[in-house]
Amino acid sequence: MRPMLRVEKLLLPALGLVAxxxxxxxxxxxxxxxxxxxxxxxxxxDVFGSSSLMTIVGRSALTAALVMAVSLLLGFPVAWLxxxxxxxxxxLILGVVAASLFVSVIVRGYSWLAxxxxxxxxxxxxxxxxxxxxxRTLVHNRAGVVIGMSQYGIPFMILPLYDVMSRFxxxxxxxxxxxxxxxxxxxxxxxxxxILPGIGAxxxxxxxxxxxxxxxxxxxxxxxxVMIGELIADKIQTTGDWGQGTALASVLLAVALLFFxxxxxxxxxxxxxxx
Amino acid sequence: MVANQSLTADAVRESGxxxxxxxxxxxxxxxxxxVLVIDDLDLEIERGAFYAxxxxxxxxxxxxxRMIGGFELPTxxxxxxxxTEVTNAPPHKRDVNTVFQSYALFPHLTIEKNVAxxxxxxxxxxxxxxxxxxxxLETVQLPHLAKRKPAQLSGGQQQRVALxxxxxNRPRALLLDEPLGALDLRLRRQLQLELKRIQxxxxxxxxxxxxxxxxxxxxxxxxxxxxxxxxxxxxxxTDLYERPRTEFVAKFLGVSNLVRGTVGQANxxxxxxxxxxxxxxxxxxxxxxxxAGGAVSVGVRPEKVKLxxxxxxxxxxxxxxxxxxxxxxxxxxxxxxxxxxxxxEELIVLAQNADGSLPESLGAGREVQLTWDPRHTxxxxxxxxxxx
Numbered sequence: 001m002r003p004m005l006r007v008e009k010l011l012l013p014a015l016g017l018v019a020x021x022x023x024x025x026x027x028x029x030x031x032x033x034x035x036x037x038x039x040x041x042x043x044x045x046d047v048f049g050s051s052s053l054m055t056i057v058g059r060s061a062l063t064a065a066l067v068m069a070v071s072l073l074l075g076f077p078v079a080w081l082x083x084x085x086x087x088x089x090x091x092l093i094l095g096v097v098a099a100s101l102f103v104s105v106i107v108r109g110y111s112w113l114a115x116x117x118x119x120x121x122x123x124x125x126x127x128x129x130x131x132x133x134x135x136r137t138l139v140h141n142r143a144g145v146v147i148g149m150s151q152y153g154i155p156f157m158i159l160p161l162y163d164v165m166s167r168f169x170x171x172x173x174x175x176x177x178x179x180x181x182x183x184x185x186x187x188x189x190x191x192x193x194x195i196l197p198g199i200g201a202x203x204x205x206x207x208x209x210x211x212x213x214x215x216x217x218x219x220x221x222x223x224x225x226v227m228i229g230e231l232i233a234d235k236i237q238t239t240g241d242w243g244q245g246t247a248l249a250s251v252l253l254a255v256a257l258l259f260f261x262x263x264x265x266x267x268x269x270x271x272x273x274x275x
Numbered sequence: 276m277v278a279n280q281s282l283t284a285d286a287v288r289e290s291g292x293x294x295x296x297x298x299x300x301x302x303x304x305x306x307x308x309x310v311l312v313i314d315d316l317d318l319e320i321e322r323g324a325f326y327a328x329x330x331x332x333x334x335x336x337x338x339x340x341r342m343i344g345g346f347e348l349p350t351x352x353x354x355x356x357x358x359t360e361v362t363n364a365p366p367h368k369r370d371v372n373t374v375f376q377s378y379a380l381f382p383h384l385t386i387e388k389n390v391a392x393x394x395x396x397x398x399x400x401x402x403x404x405x406x407x408x409x410x411x412l413e414t415v416q417l418p419h420l421a422k423r424k425p426a427q428l429s430g431g432q433q434q435r436v437a438l439x440x441x442x443x444n445r446p447r448a449l450l451l452d453e454p455l456g457a458l459d460l461r462l463r464r465q466l467q468l469e470l471k472r473i474q475x476x477x478x479x480x481x482x483x484x485x486x487x488x489x490x491x492x493x494x495x496x497x498x499x500x501x502x503x504x505x506x507x508x509x510x511x512x513t514d515l516y517e518r519p520r521t522e523f524v525a526k527f528l529g530v531s532n533l534v535r536g537t538v539g540q541a542n543x544x545x546x547x548x549x550x551x552x553x554x555x556x557x558x559x560x561x562x563x564x565x566x567a568g569g570a571v572s573v574g575v576r577p578e579k580v581k582l583x584x585x586x587x588x589x590x591x592x593x594x595x596x597x598x599x600x601x602x603x604x605x606x607x608x609x610x611x612x613x614x615x616x617x618x619x620e621e622l623i624v625l626a627q628n629a630d631g632s633l634p635e636s637l638g639a640g641r642e643v644q645l646t647w648d649p650r651h652t653x654x655x656x657x658x659x660x661x662x663x
């Protein structure tokens with residue numbers, strides 16, 4: 001290894017802090033999943049052996065995937081609009097998107113409750129205009145979780161998408177059209193491959209953030225929609241079962257890492273060779 | 276070379292009979308908002324021609340090219356390709372391909388895939404695609420880089436890939452928008468020759484937009500000089516250089532010595548032109564007739580003028596102007612003199628460097644005479660002072 005530069009040595013304290021704040025707790029968590037009470041892999045055996053626990057892990061992954069898809073579908077046009085508008089309009093759009101991040105998720109959760117509950121704003125309005133048949137209760141169920149989490153996730157999807165889209169060379173679209181490609185072909189063969197890194201980043205952030213999210217699912221979900229984050233909190237806070245709680249948390253971390261690596265490699269394919 | 280020959284043969288077979296105008300713009304006008312960019316333009320280009328649109332930036336040459344390619348639609352007028360009207364057809368419905376100044380290669384695809392892109396869109400079979408891609412890369416001499424990504428290539432190489440990507444589709448015409456603009460001078464000169472060679476080899480019509488007169492002259496069969504959304508003059512390089520028809524062309528293409536005057540009496544093949552300070556010059560009558568009695572600029576190219584000391588006799592029938600040398604400089608291949616005439620113009624004279632030194636008798640401050648053959652004199656309508 002080459003000797004460290006002076007500048008690099010100056011980074012050591014910061015790196016130490018990061019290690020203390022992130023690496024140590026994760027290691028501690030992993031450690032406790034084996035030692036509390038001591039039993040080797042027994043907690044993991046319990047987790048993987050319990051069909052009810054595995055259902056919750058599977059449900060969390062599925063919900064996260066759904067939220068990711070909804071965020072991509074809804075965030076894509078907004079990001080595209082911002083990337084292809086004048087700088088002023090782009091700033092306005094991104095400002096509105098970012099502003100939603102300033103509202104506490106608890107406030108947002110209860111706002112959704114007020115809007116979507118059985119006697120909420122939406123159903124009241126539908127009833128008032130005579131559309132009783134369309135009235136639905138969209139909270140205390142999976143729909144509530146997906147709606148709430150998507151609102152949370154969309155900004156995290158838009159920002160990385162906007163980043164790659166605003167750097168996209170629009171002359172490539174003309175080149176593609178010139179070579180006989182229809183707009184649809186140009187979109188799939190030229191546009192999407194080149195913004196893939198942004199799609200990958202957005203999906204990774206939204207998926208991982210949703211996977212272990214606790215607050216919104218507990219406000220907006222129903223009894224049948226317990227997510228892994230809620231379960232971990234319950235194990236540790238209510239029953240004091242540190243061993244199984246930390247084992248579940250480690251499984252969650254592993255799923256998140258797996259997803260991260262998979263998406264990283266996927267989006268790298270698109271980036272290769274571009275500069 | 277075998278591949279190149281078959282590409283040529285195919286192109287010729289598909290091109291049918293040459294000769295008739297293949298690309299036509301009829302009374303085309305283009306406005307962007309209030310700005311008139313193309314002003315009632317007519318243009319005809321024959322199949323297989325190397326046609327250059329030359330002009331300063333903002334003259335409308337790129338807009339003209341983009342209207343042929345379908346990237347801009349005319350405000351008025353018609354665009355015809357091979358007799359079929361395509362005025363409002365989208366780019367992918369037109370049988371022309373553009374080589375962009377930025378190359379616009381797809382960064383995520385290999386060179387091979389870039390070149391194959393157009394053929395795949397047309398649904399050409401795999402084997403056929405592979406063969407034609409190899410052929411096109413052979414033509415631009417880059418077969419060894421087929422598997423690379425664009426970012427791994429130099430600017431000159433990327434330019435050639437862009438060319439191959441367009442050529443491989445065997446379009447009716449290839450539109451080149453300042454294709455060499457991003458390259459350094461040495462590479463430019465080299466690629467100019469190569470472009471010319473490729474054009475002759477494949478026989479496809481090339482329409483080339485440039486602001487570089489030397490580039491246009493060295494490559495194109497026909498040059499259209501554009502100014503303010505109109506074609507000032509179109510013709511061969513020789514036509515434009517030796518017989519410019521407007522003051523703009525005379526000044527834009529090469530260096531011109533222009534003197535204000537009035538066309539006078541015709542006397543057989545030559546007509547008299549009286550300069551603003553009373554000197555009499557002669558110019559071919561056929562270049563004067565349309566300007567009879569009007570204000571003109573009479574011009575001659577610097578290399579056509581002979582500079583002699585004031586006391587020497589002048590040949591009979593030559594045009595003569597008197598003046599004083601302001602500056603003489605040694606340029607290596609030639610000697611350049613700046614002479615202020617009796618009428619106040621500063622004219623430029625280029626002489627061959629035959630003796631290896633600047634002659635003493637023609638040094639700065641000396642009284643001299645400029646003589647030239649009247650046949651080398653051209654006459655153009657005088658423009659108002661603003662642009663003179």
